Amino acid sequence: MFQTVLPYLLSGISVGGQYALIAIGYTMVYGILRLINFAHGDVFMVAGILMVYISAAGVPLYVSIPLVLVATAVIGFTIERVAYKPLREAPRMSIMISAIGVSYTLQNLVLYFTGGLNQQYPTIPFISDTVTIFGATTKRVTVLTPVLTIVLVAVLVLLINHTKIGMAMRAVSKDFETSQLMGIKINAVISTTFVIGSVLAGVGSMLYFTNYTTVIQTSGAMPGLKAFVAAVFGGIGSIPGAVVGAFIIGICESLIKGLDIILIKAGITKSMLGLTTFSDAFTFALLIIILVVKPTGLFGEKTTDKV
Amino acid sequence: MNNASAAPRRRLTPGALATAAIVAAIYVAVFVSEQFIPPTSMLFTVLKKGATYALVAVSMNLLNGFTGLFSLGQAGFMLIGAYTYAVLTIPVAQRAVVYQYYDGGAIQFALPVLPAILLAGLAAAFFAFLIGLPVLRLKSDYLAIATLGFAEIMRSIFQWDKLGTITNGSNMLRLFPTFNDFNIRNADGEVVVYLSTFIPFLIAGVCIAAIVMLIHSTYGRAFIAIRDDEVAAEAMGINLARHKQLAFCISSFFAGVGGAMLAMYMNSVQAKSFTSAMTYEILLIVVIGGIGSVTGSCISSFLFVACSEWWLRFLDQKQVIGGWEVPLLRNGFRLVVFSIIIMIVVLFFRRGIMGDRELWDLFNEPRHRKAKEGGR
Numbered sequence: 001m002f003q004t005v006l007p008y009l010l011s012g013i014s015v016g017g018q019y020a021l022i023a024i025g026y027t028m029v030y031g032i033l034r035l036i037n038f039a040h041g042d043v044f045m046v047a048g049i050l051m052v053y054i055s056a057a058g059v060p061l062y063v064s065i066p067l068v069l070v071a072t073a074v075i076g077f078t079i080e081r082v083a084y085k086p087l088r089e090a091p092r093m094s095i096m097i098s099a100i101g102v103s104y105t106l107q108n109l110v111l112y113f114t115g116g117l118n119q120q121y122p123t124i125p126f127i128s129d130t131v132t133i134f135g136a137t138t139k140r141v142t143v144l145t146p147v148l149t150i151v152l153v154a155v156l157v158l159l160i161n162h163t164k165i166g167m168a169m170r171a172v173s174k175d176f177e178t179s180q181l182m183g184i185k186i187n188a189v190i191s192t193t194f195v196i197g198s199v200l201a202g203v204g205s206m207l208y209f210t211n212y213t214t215v216i217q218t219s220g221a222m223p224g225l226k227a228f229v230a231a232v233f234g235g236i237g238s239i240p241g242a243v244v245g246a247f248i249i250g251i252c253e254s255l256i257k258g259l260d261i262i263l264i265k266a267g268i269t270k271s272m273l274g275l276t277t278f279s280d281a282f283t284f285a286l287l288i289i290i291l292v293v294k295p296t297g298l299f300g301e302k303t304t305d306k307v
Numbered sequence: 308m309n310n311a312s313a314a315p316r317r318r319l320t321p322g323a324l325a326t327a328a329i330v331a332a333i334y335v336a337v338f339v340s341e342q343f344i345p346p347t348s349m350l351f352t353v354l355k356k357g358a359t360y361a362l363v364a365v366s367m368n369l370l371n372g373f374t375g376l377f378s379l380g381q382a383g384f385m386l387i388g389a390y391t392y393a394v395l396t397i398p399v400a401q402r403a404v405v406y407q408y409y410d411g412g413a414i415q416f417a418l419p420v421l422p423a424i425l426l427a428g429l430a431a432a433f434f435a436f437l438i439g440l441p442v443l444r445l446k447s448d449y450l451a452i453a454t455l456g457f458a459e460i461m462r463s464i465f466q467w468d469k470l471g472t473i474t475n476g477s478n479m480l481r482l483f484p485t486f487n488d489f490n491i492r493n494a495d496g497e498v499v500v501y502l503s504t505f506i507p508f509l510i511a512g513v514c515i516a517a518i519v520m521l522i523h524s525t526y527g528r529a530f531i532a533i534r535d536d537e538v539a540a541e542a543m544g545i546n547l548a549r550h551k552q553l554a555f556c557i558s559s560f561f562a563g564v565g566g567a568m569l570a571m572y573m574n575s576v577q578a579k580s581f582t583s584a585m586t587y588e589i590l591l592i593v594v595i596g597g598i599g600s601v602t603g604s605c606i607s608s609f610l611f612v613a614c615s616e617w618w619l620r621f622l623d624q625k626q627v628i629g630g631w632e633v634p635l636l637r638n639g640f641r642l643v644v645f646s647i648i649i650m651i652v653v654l655f656f657r658r659g660i661m662g663d664r665e666l667w668d669l670f671n672e673p674r675h676r677k678a679k680e681g682g683r
Contacts, residue, residue, distance in 0.1 A: 036448050086654055092447060093377055094657055097594050100587050101653045105646035107584075112639035221583065225459070228452065274468035281463035284456030291453050292441040 004265045007136045008258035009251065010143075014211065016250025017145035021204030022227035023234075023242040024156065025076075025197025031173040031237035032193055035095050039079055039102035041224015043198050047072040047205040048121060048215040049110050055122035065124075069202045076198025077191055085187065103221075110217040118216050121209040128210050141210045146247075148207070152200065153243050160239070165192055173237060222280065226253070229287045235300025244298065249286065253279045322667030329666065330512070337508055341501040349617045351504050353609065355486055356616065358504075358511040359568040361608035364592045365515050365601050366561035371590070372599035372663075373522055374554040375534030376443070377451045379586050380435075383458030384559040386581040387434055388427035388566025390465055393480040393576045394473060395423040401482040406475055413472035420484050424510070424567045431563025432556045434461075439555045443548070455583055465578040474578070481575040507568055514561050519601055521557065530554050595652050596659050603661030610660075615645060 022044055029037045050071050054064045083102045087095045127141040160166035168189045171179040180186050208223065209215055230249045234241025255262070256279045263269045290297060337354065344350060363381060370376045395418045397405055406412035418426070442453045464470070466477040474480075489506040490498045521527050529550050532540040541547050570576045592611045596603030622641040626633045652659065 034448075036452060083650065083654065090657065093371075093598075094653075096377070096448060096451070097590065098650075098653050100590060101646070101650050104584075104587060104591065105643075105650055108639065108642035108646045112637075112643045115638060218584075225455070225583070229456070232449075232452065277463050277467050281460040284459050287456045288438075288442065288453050291445055291449055295445065295449065 001266060003135060004262055005255070005258075006134060007138065008254045008262070010133065010136060010138055011211075012251035012254030013247065014142040014145045014207075014250070015254055016247035017149035018204045018208040018211075019223065019227045019230050019250050020149050020243040020246035021152065021200045021207070022223060023230040023246045024153070024239055025201050026228045027231040027234070027236055027239060027242040028169075028193045028197050030231065032169065032176075032190060033084070033095070034092060035084065035099065036228065037197075038096070038099040038224075039083075039106060040197065040201060041220040041222075041227070042103045042106040043072060043076055043079070043220070044201040044205045044208075044224060045215065045217065045220025046075060046106055046110060047198075047202040048209045048219070049114065049119060051206065051209070052119045052121060052215060053113075061124060065206065068206070069199050072198045072202035072205075073195045076194040076201075080191060080194040085190075107217045107221075114217065116217065118214040121213050121215055124206065124210055127207070139211065141207055145207050148203070149243065152203065153239065156196070156200075157239060165189065169193060226280075226283050229283050232287060233290050233297055235297030238297070238299040241297055241299035249283055252286070253283060256282050320667065320671055322669070322671035325670040326665075326667045334505070334508060334512070338505050341504050346501060346503065353613045353617050354504050355507050355572050357609035357612040358507045359565055359572055360589065360592060360612055361605040362511040362514050362568065363562055363565035363589050364596065364604040364608050365518055366558045366565060367589050368593050368596075368598065368601060368604045369518055369522070369530075369561075370554055370558040371593060373527065373534060374530040374551065375537075376551060376554065377447050378454040378555070378558075379451045379583065379590070380438070380454030380458045380559075381562050381589050382581045382583060382585040383454070383461040384431040384435060384562035385566030385569060385585070386458070386461050386465060386578060387431045388563030389570035389576045389581070390474060390480070390566075390578070391427040391430040391563070392423050392567035393483045393570050395426060396420060396483040397480065398482070405480060405482055406472070408478060409471045409475065412475070420488075424564055427567035428560040428563040431566065432560040435556045435559030436552065439552050443551045443555060455586070458581070458583060458586065462578050462581060477578065479575045479577040480570075483570070485571045485574050507571070510564070510568060514564055515601065515605065518557075518561065522601070526550070526553065591649050591653075594659055595649065597661035597663060598659065599663035600659070600661040600665055602664070602666040603659055606660055614648075615641070619645060 022040065025040050025043075026037060029035055029040070047068055051064065051068045054067055055061075059067065079102055083098045084095055087098055127139070127144055129140045130137060131140050131143065132138075133143065160169060168179070168184045169192070171182065171184055172186060172189050176186070209219075212219075226249060227246060230246035231242045232245070233249065234243070234245030236242075257276050259275045260269075260272045264272070341351065363385060367378075367381050370378050394414060398417050399415055402415065403411040438454075438457050442450060442457070445453055465474050467474075468476050470476070471478075486503040486507055489502040491500040491502060493499050522530070529540070529545045532543065532545055533547060533550060537547065566581075573580075588611075592607050593604055595611065596605070596607030619641040622636055622644055623638050624636065626636055
C-alpha cells in the first residue's frame with residue numbers, strides 16, 4: 001500500500017512546492033493591489049521559454065540561470081509599469097481585464113516566437129538526476145523542491161518582517177492611501193512586489209519544467225490558476241497560507257491522478273474509474289467549497305466592507 | 308443610462324425607428340448577398356461566427372456590464388449548450404458511427420433543431436441555477452475565479468470516460484445538423500435558397516432582442532441598480548439574491564444557445580476546445596465594444612472575428628511589396644498585432660467603441676443634450 005502511494009505523494013509534494021513559489025506572487029500582488037494578476041502564470045511560462053532559448057544559445061548554466069531570473073524580474077516589472085500602473089485609479093474590473101489582456105499578449109508572443117511547438121526544456125544536470133527514496137525512483141528535483149521552497153519562503157518572511165521595504169509592503173497592503181500619506185513610495189513598493197513574485201515564479205518554472213520537460217505557450221495557464229487557488233485556499237494575502245494551500249493542492253491533485261491504481265491495489269474497486277480526468281476539476285471544486293464555507297481562507301484576515 | 312429610463316415613455320423615438328431600419332437593412336443585405344456570393348467566401352464564415360459570438364458577448368455583457376457580476380464561466384455554459392445540442396440532434400442512423408467506442412451511445416432518438424437549441428439553453432440555465440446558489444454570494448474577483456473554476460470542472464466532467472455513452476468521452480461529437488442544413492434544397496439536392504447565414508442571424512437576433520427588452524424592463528432596471536450600488540439597490544427593496552440569480556440564469560441560457568450555435572458553426576464539438584481562453588476572448592470582445600452596450604458587443608464581435616479570421620490573415624504570410632520583403636511576418640504575427648491592439652484599447656480607450664451608449668442613443672442624441680442643458 002505504502003509503496004503504491006509513495007510515488008504519488010512525493011510528486012505531490014514536489015508539485016506543491018512549485019505551486020507555492022507561483023502562489024506567493026499571486027498572494028503578494030493581491031495583498032497590495034487587490035488584483036488577481038492573471039498574467040502571473042504566463043510570466044512563469046515565459047521564464048521557461050527564456051531558459052529554453054538562452055540555453056539553446058550555448059550559454060553555460062551558471063550564467064543562464066541567473067540571467068533567466070533577472071529577465072523574468074524585468075518582465076514582471078515592465079508588465080506592472082505598462083499595464084497596471086496607468087489604471088491605478090480605475091475600477092478594479094479594468095485592471096483585471098488588463099491582466100487578462102497581458103496574459104493573452106504573452107501567450108501570443110510566445111506562440112509567435114516558438115511557432116506553437118513544444119519546446120524541449122534543457123536538462124539541469126544535478127537536479128534532474130535520478131534518485132531512489134524508500135524504493136521509489138524519482139528525479140532529485142522532487143526532493144529538492146520542498147526544501148528550496150521552504151528556504152525561500154523563510155527568507156521572504158524575514159524580508160517582510162524585518163526590513164524597511166518589508167515594513168512598507170505591510171503598510172501598503174493594510175491601507176493604500178494612508179501609507180501614501182506617510183511618505184511611502186507606493187510605486188517602488190509595488191514594483192518590488194512584482195519583482196519578488198516574478199523571481200520566485202522563475203525559480204518555480206525551473207523546478208516545474210525540469211519535471212515536465214516541455215514548454216508551450218499554454219503551459220502557464222493551468223499551474224497559474226492552481227497556484228491562485230492555492231493562494232485563495234490559504235487565505236489570500238498571507239504567505240504561509242499560500243504555501244500550505246499549495247502543498248495541500250499539489251498533494252491532493254497528485255493522489256487523484258493515481259487514485260485509480262491506488263484503489264485497485266487496495267482492493268476497493270475492480271476496474272479503472274477514469275478518475276484521473278478529475279485531477280484539475282478537484283482543485284476548482286476545492287476552491288468553490290472553501291470560498292463558500294470560509295471565504296477568507298485558512299489563514300486569511302477577516303475584512304469588513306464599509307458602505 | 309439614467310436618461311433613457313427617466314425620459315417620458317414614447318412609443319416610437321427616432322432612435323428606435325432608425326435602429327429598426329438599420330437592423331432590417333442588415334438582414335436584407337445578408338439574405339441577398341448569400342444568394343449571389345459563392346458560399347465558400349470568407350464573408351460568410353465571418354458572419355456566421357460573428358453572429359454566434361455576438362450572442363455570447365451580449366449574454367456576457369448582461370452579467371458583467373448591466374448587473375455588475377464579474378463572471379468568467381461563459382465557456383462552461385457554452386460547453387453545456389453545445390453538448391446538449393449535439394447529443395440530442397445526432398441522427399439515430401449516425402449514432403453508431405459517432406459513438407463507435409461506446410456501442411452507439413445510450414440515447415437512441417434525435418430531436419429537431421429548434422427544440423434542441425431551446426433545451427441547450429435550458430440545460431445551461433439549469434446548471435447556472437445550481438452553481439449560482441453557492442457562488443453568487445461571492446463578490447467581484449472571487450466570483451470571477453469561482454465561475455472560471457466551474458467552467459474547468461464542467462470541462463473535466465464532460466470528458467469523463469464513464470459518461471462516454473452520453474458525451475462520447477474525450478472524443479468529438481459530429482454529424483449533427485449544422486448551419487449548412489438550413490439551406491433549402493430541391494429534389495436533386497441542389498441548393499435553391501441559401502439560408503445558412505441568415506438563420507444564425509435570425510436566432511442571434513431574436514435572442515439579442517429578448518435581452519434588450521429584458522434590460523429595458525423592470526428587471527433590467529433592477530439589474531442596473533445592483534450594478535451601480537448594491538447597498539442602495541437593496542435599500543430600495545430589490546431582492547439582491549433573486550435578481551442576481553435571475554441575471555445569472557438568463558445570461559447562461561443565452562450562452563447555452565450560443566454554445567449550440569458554435570457547435571453548428573464548427574461542425575463538431577469537443578470539450579477540450581472550451582477553455583478559459585475562450586472566455587477571455589469573449590470578455591475582450593465585450594470590453595472592446597464597451598461594457599454596458601449591447602450594440603457595442605455586436606459590432607465588436609463582428610470586428611473581432613473579421614480581424615482574426617480574415618482581414619489580418621495577411622500578417623501570417625510572407626508579403627513582398629515592390630521586391631522588399633516585409634520583416635517579421637510569419638505564422639502567429641497576426642495574433643501579436645491583435646493582442647497589442649487589444650492592450651491599447653484596454654489601456655487608453657477604456658470605454659470601448661460605444662461606451663455605454665446604444666445604437667438608438669446615437670439618433671436620440673439631440674434630445675438628450677437638450678435635457679442635459681435644461682438641467683444645468
